[in-house]
Amino acid sequence: MSTNEQPALLEVRGLTKTFTATPALSEVDFTLYPGEVHAVLGENGAGKSTLIKVITGVYKRDAGTIRLNGKLIEPRSPGHAQELGISAVYQEINLIPTLSVAENLYVGRQPRFLGMVSMQLMNKKARKLLKTFNIDIDVTRDLSSYSIAIQQIVAIVRGVDLSAKILILDEPTSSLDRHEVETLFSVIRSLEEHGIGILLITHFLDQVYEISDRITVLRNGRKVGEHLTKELPRAKLISEMLGREFTETLGKRSNQITNGDSKHDTFLDIKGFAKRGMIEPFDLEIKKGEIVGLAGLLGSGRTEMGHLVFGINRSEKGEAFVESKKVKISSPRKAIRYGFGLCPEDRKVEGLIADLTIRENIILALQAKLGWYRHIPYKRQEQYADEMIEALHIVTTDAEKPVRELSGGNQQKVILARWLVSNPELLILDEPTRGIDIGAHAEIINIIKRLAKEGKALMVISSELAEVVDYSDRVVVLRDRKKLTELTGDEISEDAIMQAIAEK
Amino acid sequence: MKSRFFPLLVTFLVFSAIYAYCYYHFSSFGSMRVVCNLLRDNAHLGIAAIGMTFVIISGGIDLSVGSVIAFTGVFCALMITREGMDPYLVFAIVLGMGTIFGAVMGVFIYYFKIPAFIATLSGMFLARGMAYVLTTESIRITHPLYIRVSKLVYIFPDKGRFTFAAGAFLAVLVIGIYLAHFTRFGRNVYAIGGNDTAALMMGVPVGRTTIMVYTLSSFLATFAGIVLSLSKRSGDSTITVGAEMDIIAAVVIGGTLLTGGVGYVIGTFIGVLLPGVIRTYLTLEGSLSPWWIKIVVGGLLFGFIAMQKLLSARPKLFSFKRQVRPTTVSTA
Numbered sequence: 038m039s040t041n042e043q044p045a046l047l048e049v050r051g052l053t054k055t056f057t058a059t060p061a062l063s064e065v066d067f068t069l070y071p072g073e074v075h076a077v078l079g080e081n082g083a084g085k086s087t088l089i090k091v092i093t094g095v096y097k098r099d100a101g102t103i104r105l106n107g108k109l110i111e112p113r114s115p116g117h118a119q120e121l122g123i124s125a126v127y128q129e130i131n132l133i134p135t136l137s138v139a140e141n142l143y144v145g146r147q148p149r150f151l152g153m154v155s156m157q158l159m160n161k162k163a164r165k166l167l168k169t170f171n172i173d174i175d176v177t178r179d180l181s182s183y184s185i186a187i188q189q190i191v192a193i194v195r196g197v198d199l200s201a202k203i204l205i206l207d208e209p210t211s212s213l214d215r216h217e218v219e220t221l222f223s224v225i226r227s228l229e230e231h232g233i234g235i236l237l238i239t240h241f242l243d244q245v246y247e248i249s250d251r252i253t254v255l256r257n258g259r260k261v262g263e264h265l266t267k268e269l270p271r272a273k274l275i276s277e278m279l280g281r282e283f284t285e286t287l288g289k290r291s292n293q294i295t296n297g298d299s300k301h302d303t304f305l306d307i308k309g310f311a312k313r314g315m316i317e318p319f320d321l322e323i324k325k326g327e328i329v330g331l332a333g334l335l336g337s338g339r340t341e342m343g344h345l346v347f348g349i350n351r352s353e354k355g356e357a358f359v360e361s362k363k364v365k366i367s368s369p370r371k372a373i374r375y376g377f378g379l380c381p382e383d384r385k386v387e388g389l390i391a392d393l394t395i396r397e398n399i400i401l402a403l404q405a406k407l408g409w410y411r412h413i414p415y416k417r418q419e420q421y422a423d424e425m426i427e428a429l430h431i432v433t434t435d436a437e438k439p440v441r442e443l444s445g446g447n448q449q450k451v452i453l454a455r456w457l458v459s460n461p462e463l464l465i466l467d468e469p470t471r472g473i474d475i476g477a478h479a480e481i482i483n484i485i486k487r488l489a490k491e492g493k494a495l496m497v498i499s500s501e502l503a504e505v506v507d508y509s510d511r512v513v514v515l516r517d518r519k520k521l522t523e524l525t526g527d528e529i530s531e532d533a534i535m536q537a538i539a540e541k
Numbered sequence: 542m543k544s545r546f547f548p549l550l551v552t553f554l555v556f557s558a559i560y561a562y563c564y565y566h567f568s569s570f571g572s573m574r575v576v577c578n579l580l581r582d583n584a585h586l587g588i589a590a591i592g593m594t595f596v597i598i599s600g601g602i603d604l605s606v607g608s609v610i611a612f613t614g615v616f617c618a619l620m621i622t623r624e625g626m627d628p629y630l631v632f633a634i635v636l637g638m639g640t641i642f643g644a645v646m647g648v649f650i651y652y653f654k655i656p657a658f659i660a661t662l663s664g665m666f667l668a669r670g671m672a673y674v675l676t677t678e679s680i681r682i683t684h685p686l687y688i689r690v691s692k693l694v695y696i697f698p699d700k701g702r703f704t705f706a707a708g709a710f711l712a713v714l715v716i717g718i719y720l721a722h723f724t725r726f727g728r729n730v731y732a733i734g735g736n737d738t739a740a741l742m743m744g745v746p747v748g749r750t751t752i753m754v755y756t757l758s759s760f761l762a763t764f765a766g767i768v769l770s771l772s773k774r775s776g777d778s779t780i781t782v783g784a785e786m787d788i789i790a791a792v793v794i795g796g797t798l799l800t801g802g803v804g805y806v807i808g809t810f811i812g813v814l815l816p817g818v819i820r821t822y823l824t825l826e827g828s829l830s831p832w833w834i835k836i837v838v839g840g841l842l843f844g845f846i847a848m849q850k851l852l853s854a855r856p857k858l859f860s861f862k863r864q865v866r867p868t869t870v871s872t873a
Contacts, residue, residue, distance in 0.1 A: 116744055131742045133735035135545065135802030136728075144732050145725075145744040153723040179545055195743075 044107065046071045046234040047092075047123075047203055052101035054087055061087040062258045065101070069203060069234040074225060076237045076245045076266070079255035080278055080335050080500055085238050088255070089205050092236075093118040093125050105202070124196030125205040128212075130188050132195075134181035139163035141180050142195050166198055170224050186217030190224050197228060204228060205236045210244060211336065212314055222248055240336030241517050242271065256280050272539040278334065279502060279535065302360070304494040305377075305463055307346065309355030315341040318355065319520035321513065323463060323494045328485065330509030331498040332534050338518035339498045340382055343465045346496065347379040348372040373406055375463075378456030380449075382467040382498070388452045391441035395433060396422035398440050398451050403459040425454035430480060446477025453484060463494040470504060482508060502531045514538060548796035549808045551848060555841070556811045556818075563822045570821075573701025579817045580707035585610060585769035585781070587710045587813040590788045590795075591717040592761030594809040597792050598721075599754045600734040600801030601650065601657035605664035606762040607784030609639060611777070612672040613766025618680035618776025628686045636763050642668070643759025647752030661755075665785065672778035679777040687774050706772045713761065717806040720757075730754055734801030787816070790842050798849050815841070 047069040054062040062084045069075050077085050090096045092103065094112030103110050105121060112118035115125065132141045139160045140147070147154045148162055163176040172190060180188055189209055196204055206225075210218050225248060228235060237249060245252065245266065252269055254262045254277045262277050304325045311318035316338040323329050331339040344350045346357075348366040357364050359375045366372050369379070381388045389398055400418050407413065413421075422436035429450040433443060440451055449469060456464055469485070470478045485508055489495055499505050505512055512524040514537040522537050564570040580587075589606045596603045613635050620631040642664065649660045695703040721727040729750045732740040741747045770776055795812025797804025816838050823831050 115742055119744070131736070131739040133732045133739055133743075133802065135735035135798075136731060137545075140728065140732075144728070144740065147725055147728055149725075153719075154725060154728055156722075 043070050045069065045104075046106060047236075048102075048104040048107075049088075049092065050102045050104075052088070052091060052103070053099045054091055054096055055099050060258050062091070062098075065255065065258070065260045066263075067253055067260070068263075069236060070251075071202075071232045071234050072229050073250040074229060074235045074237050074248050075251045075253065076239065076249035077253050077255060078238075078240075078245065078274070078278055083255040083278075084258040085255060086207070087258070089125060089207060089236065089238065093123060093205065119196075119199055119201075122200055122202035123205065124199055124201040124203070125207065126189065126192045126196055126209060128208040130185070130192050132180055132188060132192055134179065136180060137177050138167075138174065138180050138183070138191055139176040141191055142166060142176075142198065166194060170194055170227055172224070184217060185212045186220050189213070189221060193221075193224060193228075197231075197233060201233060203234045203236065205238075207238045208240070208336075209237070210239060210241060214314060218244065240334055242274070242334070243517055246271075254278055270539075272535065275334070275535050275539045303358075304360060305346070306358040306361075307355065308357075310345050310352040310357070311355060312341070312345060312350055312353050315350060315518065316345060317519045321346070321520075323496060325462070325494050326489050326492045327510045328489045328495045328497060328508050330505035330512045331496065331515060332502060332505050332512050333515035333538060335500065336518075337515040337538075338520075339515055340467055341518065342513075342515065342520075343379060343467050343496065343498055346372075347377055347465055349379075370405075373402065373459070373461075376461050377463045377465065378402065378459065378461035379465040380452045380456060380467060380469060382471070389440050389448055392439055394437045394439055395426070395431065395443070395451055396436040399425055399436075399454045399458055402455045406459050421458045422454075425458060428457075429454055429484060444477070446481070449477070449481060450484075453481070457488075461493070463496065464488065465496045465498070467498045468500065469497065470499065470501060502534055506531055506534070545803055547852065548798065548803065548845070548849065549805050550796075551845075552794060552796040552808050552811050556815055559815065560818055563818060567822070567825045569825070570818075572699050573697040573703075574699055575701075575821060577697070577701040577703050577707055579814055579821065580710055581702070581704045581772065583813050583817045584706035584710040584772070585765040586784060586788055586791065587810065588713045588765040588768060589758075589762045589784070590791045590809050590813050591713055591806055592758035593785075593788050593792050594717065594795070594797055594804055594806050595721070595727075595730055595754050596657075596758045597789070597797050597799060598734045598801060598804040599730045599751065600737065601751070601754065602661060602789070603646075603664075603755060603758045603762075604658065604661040604785050605642075605646065605668055606758065606765075606788055607781040607786075608665045608668035608672065609642065609759055609762040610766040610769060610781045610784060611779070612668045612675075613639065613763045614770040614773070614776040614780065615672045615675050615680070615778045616776070617767065617770045618682050619675055621684050622680050622682050622776075628684055632767055635767065636760065639759045639763025639766075640756055642763075643756040644752055646759070647755035650755065651748045651751040657755075664759075669778075669782075675778065676776075677778060679775055679779075681775045682770065683774070687771060690771050691774065704772065706768050709764075709768050713764070714806065714810050717809075721806050726750065726753060731802060734803075736802070787838075788813075790838055791816070793849075794838075794841055794845050796845075798852075799846070800849070 045068045049065065049067040052062055052065040053060060065084065065088060067088065077088065079085050087096065091098045092112065094114045094117050110121055112121060112123065133144065136144065142163045143159050148158045149155060150158055160176050167174065167176065174183065174187065180191060193204065209221060213221065225235060239245060249266045252264050252266050252274065253260060254274065256278065302325055303322055305323045307321040309318045309320065319342065331342060333339050345352050348368045348371055351367055357366050364375055396418055399422050400413060404413055419436060425431065426433060426436060431447050431450045433447065440448055443451065466485070469481050482504065485495060485497060506529055509529060512529050512534060514521045514524065514534055516538050524533055560570065569575055589610060593603055593606060616635050617631050620626045621628050646660050646664050649655045650657050690705050693705045697703065729745045732745050733747055733750055737747055791812035792809050793799060794815060795808030797808060816834055819837050820831065820834050823829050823833055
């Protein structure tokens with residue numbers, strides 16, 4: 038445990054970094070003391086990864102100072118930062134799966150004996166090094182034969198052994214199970230005892246309270262608070278992260294269809310879907326004409342729930358019923374056949390094919406549904422595309438423009454259009470309004486509401502609480518990959534959602 | 542049992558089984574005569590294959606080696622016989638050329654991000670073209686040095702002739718094993734093949750190592766060309782067409798994963814000898830068409846690649862894949 042009287046290990050002052058006009062970080066201060074775990078928290082786009090990338094020299098900062106042990110430093114590259122004593126371990130483990138544990142610890146600095154790389158010496162040193170962290174494993178085995186947790190620990194030990202004073206852990210526990218987290222935490226605690234300062238980025242709040250001594254909250258590239266963990270109530274933390282005060286009543290609910298009554302039939306009923314490492318068992322029912330919002334912090338399992346429902350990842354247990362008929366959702370193909378559609382979160386990577394035209398992108402899902410041998414006539418394709426451009430107000434000169442040339446909001450509409458032409462019964466939208474301008478934002482929300490009125494079932498994942506509160510008939514609240522509760526009708530408010538997330 | 546050793550073990554078992562089968566039918570497989578001939582006949586392929594092993598472990602491919610071998614032979618013959626140059630000088634020049642050739646391919650592959658397949662494919666056409674431009678005839682070399690080298694033979698009691706080529710092959714093998722396992726360069730090659738971005742983050746000089754890998758491959762291919770020129774005592778631009786394919790096959794049969802990161806030089810040694818053993822068997826057997834060799838090698842290659850695929854599908858071996866979420870929505 039550290040106190041403020043101790044000299045700081047790392048002092049970041051007034052850090053600013055701007056990408057193409059929008060500041061990713063502005064005037065951020067961050068202080069790390071030796072022997073403490075300092076968690077940096079924030080939602081998507083808060084600036085967490087930019088902060089660590091600047092500290093590790095991946096990005097050049099625009100303004101501000103970084104001091105290590107009181108001395109100004111200028112990290113130029115991850116390698117240079119490492120030499121200075123700042124090591125980072127990322128979520129995707131940056132080790133070599135096909136080499137032994139020992140070799141991974143000593144890649145690039147293999148111990149030599151009489152000028153020759155000596156495996157024996159390397160194995161001996163590796164064993165000794167791991168023993169200092171109470172890890173006793175066969176260091177000659179391939180790294181890939183060990184669990185992710187062990188691999189992560191090997192990465193950490195390597196980082197620390199490279200004379201690290203500061204260790205940055207970026208989402209170290211996101212692919213670990215409970216037991217593995219324990220192992221990792223015991224290593225982190227022993228690092229604390231060695232006086233190493235640890236900057237931890239994670240979205241698991243329980244783990245933040247378990248391991249961290251201090252918390253810095255970032256939002257939209259600004260520091261909004263720094264607290265001792267034990268003095269910060271969860272509710273306050275969450276409201277800082279989301280930027281909403283509990284007392285404020287922001288969420289205006291406009292969607293009052295109230296589908297509680299029986300005239301709406303259940304479209305999809307899921308019982309006990311789950312997948313290890315992704316999401317704990319959950320039930321989910323969606324009626325026709327209903328909008329179900331999924332709310333939770335980043336990494337709470339919102340997207341994972343959508344992926345399981347759409348068959349991108351197969352549920353390990355549980356059953357699903359579409360209109361009371363039992364179905365097996367084993368792949369997106371199957372899901373599409375049952376009338377599902379999914380607009381993914383990252384439209385560039387997962388959704389659109391940038392070089393194809395609007396028409397081609399729109400027609401893709403429908404063609405897949407029909408099967409590739411039943412070609413849709415060109416005339417019909419044009420018709421579909423034009424209809425959609427009109428219905429969704431896609432701003433373009435014509436349907437033959439490559440999607441790449443459209444703005445973010447219009448790209449999002451093209452994805453929507455793709456699913457709309459295939460006339461799905463259930464549409465899963467993952468962050469449909471992320472990264473689009475205000476005008477398009479309102480339009481997308483209107484489209485969502487209209488679709489529900491037309492009798493479609495909608496499942497909308499969003500980190501914008503106000504938005505979720507606005508259109509949802511029901512809100513499913515998630516935390517740490519677990520469905521916590523459901524709010525219906527008048528229960529829905531931003532306060533209620535935040536309260537639900539904060540509850541122990 | 543370490544999973545890294547598994548492909549090597551399979552290679553070794555298959556080779557032993559085939560050799561035992563051959564020995565059962567023809568006891569001459571137990572003689573030094575057959576062993577020495579195997580080494581001699583496959584020396585040039587083997588030397589180039591050891592270079593190729595490094596390339597494939599690093600996650601790349603080198604299609605230019607067959608052409609480089611041919612070019613070297615033609616260049617030596619032309620310079621020594623037609624121009625009357627000193628053979629040692631010619632060797633030094635051609636090795637220098639080969640080294641630069643490989644380094645340039647490496648630079649293109651690393652700095653200009655040209656896929657190794659394309660960069661070395663153009664290298665293949667370039668070297669072959671240069672060989673043809675030099676001459677399309679077969680030129681004999683009758684320089685005294687060549688005669689002297691051909692007399693450099695250790696004769697075993699059973700008349701097995703251990704030639705210079707066989708010796709060169711074994712020497713390169715030993716150096717190859719040393720490079721792969723006892724130098725940082727070798728370990729870095731494995732690291733790059735396992736995960737090049739991670740290797741970069743861990744401070745491995747990825748660029749330098751990549752360039753050195755292709756340099757080594759071309760250097761050894763050139764050396765293989767010199768060895769072949771010494772044993773054939775001629776230069777011919779039409780030889781070793783498609784040899785790169787035999788060499789790649791030998792490396793893969795030798796247990797090196799085409800995906801990179803896993804492989805052993807000693808495995809390549811076995812992989813080179815395996816077709817040779819089968820060829821010898823077919824010659825002794827007499828009634829079967831010698832082209833059966835292609836069918837057997839094809840079958841073996843297929844078997845080994847299928848095995849590699851199965852291995853990499855085993856979740857434990859490459860558990861890194863667990864983290865990758867499928868993102869196949871767009872194709873749905």
